[in-house]
Amino acid sequence: MSTSKYIDDAREIFAANGDYSNLSDKDVYVPSIQVDRTNVYFISHANNEKKLVVFENGNTIGDFDAEETEVAGAGKTLVVAPLTKANNDAIAKRFQWVKPISRHGYKYTFGLGDRLGNASNAHLRLFKGRGIFPILGQQSIRELLLTDRTELDVVTSAAWAIFEEGYTTGWGADGDHVKEPYEVEYAVESGCTMITLDATKKIHNEIADLSDEELDAKFNALDDDYVKYFNDTYLDKTFDLGDGAEVHFTKKDVEQSVLIFFDAVLYGEFIYHRFIEPNNLDFEISMDETIVPTTPANHYFFANELHEKGITPETLAPKFYGEFQKAIDYIGDLDRFEREYKIHQAISKHFGYRVSIHSGSDKLSVYPIVHKLDDGTGWHVKTAGTNWLEAMRVIAKHDPELMKEMYSYAYNHLQDVKPFYVFTADKDNSPKPETINDSNVMSLLSDDNPRQIIHTMYGNLLTYQESFRYVFRDRFFKVLTDHQDQYDDYLNRHISEHIDLLQGKAASRDEVRAKYEPK
The missing domain is CATH 3.20.20.70 (Aldolase class I)
Known part of the structure; x- marks a missing residue:
């Protein structure tokens, strides 16, 4: 999306005076909209990618590490920025919450x-x-x-x-x-x-x-x-x-x-x-x-x-x-x-x-x-x-073959995580991978024993590589990204319980x- 279109979005948001129900750009994520005096901030979901959009006075816009910038006139500058730590620090200077x-x-x-x-x-x-x-x-x-995450990444x-x-x-x-x-x-x-x-x-x-x-x-x-x-x-x-x-x-x-x-x-x-x-x-x-x-x-x-x-x-x-x-x-x-x-x-x-x-x-x-x-x-x-198990529920629903592969790996390598966790699941009380098919794959997440196997093996499944490539990670996140709404629904239901x-x-x-x- 062009920066000019974002300038139009910012002006439309400012003119809307808090009623954003009829915004013309549906990629503007409405809950994120913040208006401070004549400055406008929001998250765009254009092209299935999240970006911070800032429409602000030109003398303060330099706080942001921008990917794209356009001077909008009347002392305003528009910035499109990635969701980085530096840009989060900049937005937190404006909104302490x-x-x-x-x-x-x-x-x-x-x-x-x-x-x-x-x-x-x-x-x-x-x-x-x-x-x-x-x-x-x-x-x-x-x-x-x-x-393979950091504390800073998590925060x-x-x-x-x-x-x-x-x-x-x-x-x-x-x-x-x-x-x-x-x-x-x-x-x-x-x-x-x-x-x-x-x-x-x-x-x-x-x-x-x-x-x-x-x-x-x-x-x-x-x-x-x-x-x-x-x-x-x-x-x-x-x-x-x-x-x-x-x-x-x-x-x-x-x-x-x-x-x-x-x-x-x-x-x-x-x-x-x-x-x-x-x-x-x-x-x-x-x-x-x-x-x-x-x-x-x-x-x-x-x-x-x-x-x-x-x-x-x-x-x-x-x-x-x-x-x-x-x-x-x-x-x-x-x-x-x-x-x-x-x-x-x-x-x-x-x-x-x-x-x-x-x-x-x-x-x-x-x-x-x-x-x-x-x-x-x-x-x-x-x-x-x-939360990880609810993500795996998305995989079981939308890519059962991947789910079966991941369960088979977890089942056969469970001994790798025995030192880290106390749990009762093992191969003797869990279904063998060859017995899992499209009709019963979801049961892996309702039966306590395979559920524990999948749960405790999360790190190994996400980081396992062959020939210097991730075996499961990239496919896993692709399915999750493509079905984020489904994941959100599962998460809400799970924590609501x-x-x-x-x-x-x-x-x-x-x-x-x-x-x-x-x-």
Whole structure:
């Protein structure tokens, strides 16, 4: 499209005085339109390619890194620009809501890790008016490595979605599951407003396997001042949390809590003072990627020790009873989960933060419980990888041959990702690739076992090469680009299942799934 046509578009937009229902150029993406005095900004979708169009005073237009420029007269210049980091910085100078902000003060927040960089627009349309603060830029270092992306790319693509959808009510960016100081620093430098510290390397799960005698000996081998402090503070004490919730510490509770978690408390303190406090960031501590569940006593100990050091995280993620495996529903006793979640929530309320739920994707059976127990304290739920599965649903629908190829590769190379994830799927409980045909290919995404295989293999599938060429990646993104509307529809339906249950708009998994069943 010529720059002259864009000048006509900008003038038409300015003259429309906010009513854009009859714009002559249908490639102008209406939600993106911003008018500031006599300056006009929007995203064009011409030729199936997104570009930023700026119609602005000539003395400021130099902020943008332009592909095309035309002087329009009356002191105005038109620029057509790519959706780069530099141009996002320029647009954010004009519209501050494009930048990620703190989630502090928001009771309900939801993480939407977009591994592919093309799901945020659909999510933002869904979240408008929901009263939930979205965390869009959310990727772990592991996920970045497996997809060949960078933290800066993740934050920038989310920021462009914010501008494109005209989402002015605030969003956050999460440096997710960072473990090392250099990873935290990388996330901070990339513009993340939230840090999720994965404390796994400082959580000593091996302590849980010690006999009572071994545990006691190891605890009493600590410095005398530590032994005295921990016993005086916790041993045989019961802490009243209100509303019938309490936490009691036996001798074993004290010794296990100290030996498993105190090192992580000290590490959290170090990260807080080194990065969180100086940069005014939101702080989440993740205890979930461990072997043993976080007992109420463990949780109270962790929170109280942070409190004693003057640290209140925004959220904390315990490892709940039961299994929160990737891409499938909760496995475990829901009654016990409810009893323990009530205490975890009471602990978080007592210390002034919120519970965070990992891995939140597809845990539909627990969300009615979370809604029922919510007393206004709020929650944070973290989802990510199942956006990828909704993309694979598009592939299964529109290119079943590609889907069969990708499943066959994933099935035969599953051992490559066993070190990264905890999951139950394997070759013995999943359909053999040769049994998959056009009529049953979609079932791969509804059966838990092949669903987990496809989910956990996302990085390998996207980066696998032969003869220096990607085997699946280019075809995958071509199908996804050609059917973005279908992908958006699947994404909205998928995340709606989660937040409808969390907000009490449906009472059960079956009810919410029936609600969003394609007509």
